[in-house]
Amino acid sequence: MGRLIVHKSDYQTPLHPASITRKLAQCSACPTRDTAMCSVLDDEEIGALADIVEHLELKSGETLFDEGDDARNVYTVTDGIIKTHKLMSDGRRQITGFYFPGEFVGITHGDACAYSAQASGPTKICQFERKAFEKVLEKHPQLRSRLLNDASEGLAQAHEQMLLLGRKSATERLASFLLMANEKTTRWHPELEDNISLPMTRSDIADYLGLTTETVSRTFSNFRTNGLIAAQGSKNVRILNSDGLEDLADS
Amino acid sequence: MGRLIVHKSDYQTPLHPASITRKLAQCSACPTRDTAMCSVLDDEEIGALADIVEHLELKSGETLFDEGDDARNVYTVTDGIIKTHKLMSDGRRQITGFYFPGEFVGITHGDACAYSAQASGPTKICQFERKAFEKVLEKHPQLRSRLLNDASEGLAQAHEQMLLLGRKSATERLASFLLMANEKTTRWHPELEDNISLPMTRSDIADYLGLTTETVSRTFSNFRTNGLIAAQGSKNVRILNSDGLEDLADS
DNA sequence: CGAACTATTGAATTACCTCAAGCGTAGTGG
DNA sequence: CCACTACGCTTGAGGTAATTCAATAGTTCG
Numbered sequence A, B: 001m002g003r004l005i006v007h008k009s010d011y012q013t014p015l016h017p018a019s020i021t022r023k024l025a026q027c028s029a030c031p032t033r034d035t036a037m038c039s040v041l042d043d044e045e046i047g048a049l050a051d052i053v054e055h056l057e058l059k060s061g062e063t064l065f066d067e068g069d070d071a072r073n074v075y076t077v078t079d080g081i082i083k084t085h086k087l088m089s090d091g092r093r094q095i096t097g098f099y100f101p102g103e104f105v106g107i108t109h110g111d112a113c114a115y116s117a118q119a120s121g122p123t124k125i126c127q128f129e130r131k132a133f134e135k136v137l138e139k140h141p142q143l144r145s146r147l148l149n150d151a152s153e154g155l156a157q158a159h160e161q162m163l164l165l166g167r168k169s170a171t172e173r174l175a176s177f178l179l180m181a182n183e184k185t186t187r188w189h190p191e192l193e194d195n196i197s198l199p200m201t202r203s204d205i206a207d208y209l210g211l212t213t214e215t216v217s218r219t220f221s222n223f224r225t226n227g228l229i230a231a232q233g234s235k236n237v238r239i240l241n242s243d244g245l246e247d248l249a250d251s
Numbered sequence C: 001c002g003a004a005c006t007a008t009t010g011a012a013t014t015a016c017c018t019c020a021a022g023c024g025t026a027g028t029g030g
Numbered sequence D: 001c002c003a004c005t006a007c008g009c010t011t012g013a014g015g016t017a018a019t020t021c022a023a024t025a026g027t028t029c030g
Helices: A016-029 A030-039 A044-051 A130-139 A143-167 A170-188 A202-210 A214-226 A241-249 B017-029 B034-036 B043-051 B130-139 B141-167 B170-188 B202-209 B213-225 B242-249
Strands: A053-058 A063-065 A073-079 A084-089 A094-101 A117-118 A123-129 A193-195 A229-231 A236-239 B054-058 B063-065 B073-079 B083-085 B093-099 B116-119 B123-129 B194-197 B229-231 B236-239
Touching: A030 A214, A030 B083, A044 A130, A073 A130, A084 A202, A084 B141, A094 A143, A094 A202, A094 B141, A123 A130, A130 A143, A143 A170, A143 B083, A143 B093, A143 B141, A143 B202, A170 A193, A170 A202, A170 A214, A170 A236, A170 A241, A202 A214, A214 A229, B043 B130, B073 B130, B083 B202, B093 B141, B093 B202, B123 B130, B130 B141, B170 B194, B170 B202, B170 B213, B170 B242, B202 B213, B213 B229
Parallel strands: none
Antiparallel strands: A053 A123, A063 A117, A073 A123, A084 A094, A084 A117, A193 A236, A229 A236, B054 B123, B063 B116, B073 B123, B083 B093, B083 B116, B194 B236, B229 B236
């Protein structure tokens, strides 16, 4: 418990590998993706979180928690991607969200987890014991405010996803997905704009988009054939024509 | 501004029509659907909300707010149903939620509405000016806690709906919908168990379930033929075999 | 009563799924 | 280090659940 969390101020300077973890850990308290919120947290608050943080690394597919588990901890992603899903009794699966670096996972007001969470590719996270985390929240209302913001954003994303699942074609779904992945990636790595790493499998993408792996694969091929994207391997995509993708994604 | 809100204690006694509004208004502060929360609110808190409530009636289809509007007010449904939706540029629509009596609508942490809201059939609501409402929240943390609970429940419902939209068949979707409607109805009107009023159109249901009106209609007919439900008119359904529906709804 | 909307039912079409086979790639152990 | 295996990805052919188009019936409201 209690490795140091580093403040934004030293984020922009070049870092050697050993500091990467510290740099990323900082995100849990103060993600660059929302600079407005950044300034809201002062050194004391960062320190309060530093006291209760635990750093973890997950292998691809490793489980963070399962639906129905006691909600003992909350997490932030610092590297890689966490996926959450729900299952039906016959095994059909819906992935309900991909969480990128800087995002919180596992915030519930109830006592039990409403869904399962796993690493989608090798992933690093910060873990906070829930009760301790809530004590910090009580002392630091700005942080709670930031979480409420996140929750609200999460709900908006969920509504957007319902539109996708209920009304969009396979092509529109994959286009929307790529744009989302690009946007979430560039929040943390602006230098990677239009170069997305997709550590999840085709099957994960399919279960997120309500499609089959075959359809996802075919649609990827279409995009390649039509010069919308280029790919080196199946897990690294370069967006060649983001306007085209946006037209396809509609709304 | 400021009609009286009546406390739970006089809710169970028989009411003549004129008190119905008062009785229902009470729900905004203290829904019966969650008796645990009920006891959380004391007379002072009920009074605080009474000072800022405004009662409104909406005709079927009337708009409460549109996507992108300033989030000026928050609402609770007291009678009827409010629907929220998102649109695509070509008119495709996804209804993202039906809000039954006792539920809050329009809670956002941001400044703009993330979706549109309309009455799905004739509807009565309580309106609270957002800033005044938030002042009440500051004084009464239990109420905020109740709202957080609601938000968390809303997110869980959204995930459930993603599973429905991404992975369930038409039959499973309609079965899930009927069970949801029954559950939400009986929260307020336990005496109506298995007798659901569905003021929304088939088109609303279709846009909620990610189907077409024709498919919804055909599936209703199937359910009737198979003795799962009986119907008088298209807007009143009696559930004859709720175990059967639950089997169909899966998950 | 008639107009306009909503719901139901049928027939034909289609977007996506299922099944199946082949290919590429990463990891393992000889 | 190189086969070997396993797994994930791609591509094709055929099937199907839900859609689209179309016609009829029922409901609501001025």
